Amino acid sequence: MPPYPGDRTGPRRARGLGRFTGPRPPRPEACELCGTPVSGDGHRHLVETERRALVCACRPCAVLFDRPGAATGRYRTVPDRYLSDPGHRLDGGAWDRLRIPVGTAFFFHNAALGRPVALYPSPAGATESELDPDAWQSLLDATPLAALLRPDVEALLLRRDGGRTSCHLVPVDICYELVGRMRLLWQGFDGGAEARAALREFSAEVERRARPVAAATAPTGTGAP
Known part of the structure; x- marks a missing residue:
């Protein structure tokens, strides 16, 4: 996400959010990283930090980016913690x-x-x-x-x-x-x-x-x- 403008005149539309801001598109039929077919709840989300975008991933790919040390890379797995x-x-x-x-x-x-x-x-x-x-x-x-x-x-x-x-x-x-x-x-x-x-x-x-x-x-x- 690029830096936000510096004025403090009031609220504004967040920039650079890309796919975050609109309606969620239909769930893809494949992991966006490895191409493995996914369906229903068989996938998780990653944050691609450079583009500030959500990426759908199969569970094995999500686990790969959820390991210690992976938090400094391009992708970060969204946890399932409430x-x-x-x-x-x-x-x-x-x-x-x-x-x-x-x-x-x-x-x-x-x-x-x-x-x-x-x-x-x-x-x-x-x-x-x-x-x-x-x-x-x-x-x-x-x-x-x-x-x-x-x-x-x-x-x-x-x-x-x-x-x-x-x-x-x-x-x-x-x-x-x-x-x-x-x-x-x-x-x-x-x-x-x-x-x-x-x-x-x-x-x-x-x-x-x-x-x-x-x-x-x-x-x-x-x-x-």
């Missing part, structure tokens, strides 16, 4: 400091830029919101999930609904899948009923898959579930 932090300290004030104009946003560490970025779904696709360093520090202070993010492939997903903020660590590809769905369904000023229903369905699935961060990071032998 964590929740029910004890986070993100209140309305923290949300205001993030300057996100909608109720859903995700944050990930862009290794090429050497800093975290903040994006949110919009009718135009993935839109960047300028992330103040103090605002990012407030996230680091409010939840351990922010410090656990793997660069480029995992995101901190926040949703504020009815005065309640949910906080999850998720694979970055599902965030861009949400962006594509919202772009397709968005109607009017606030997205419309169909987009809101899709967002609720998406959030429920994230909640279902996520494990509490305390249990997921507990040392072996502590008896944590």
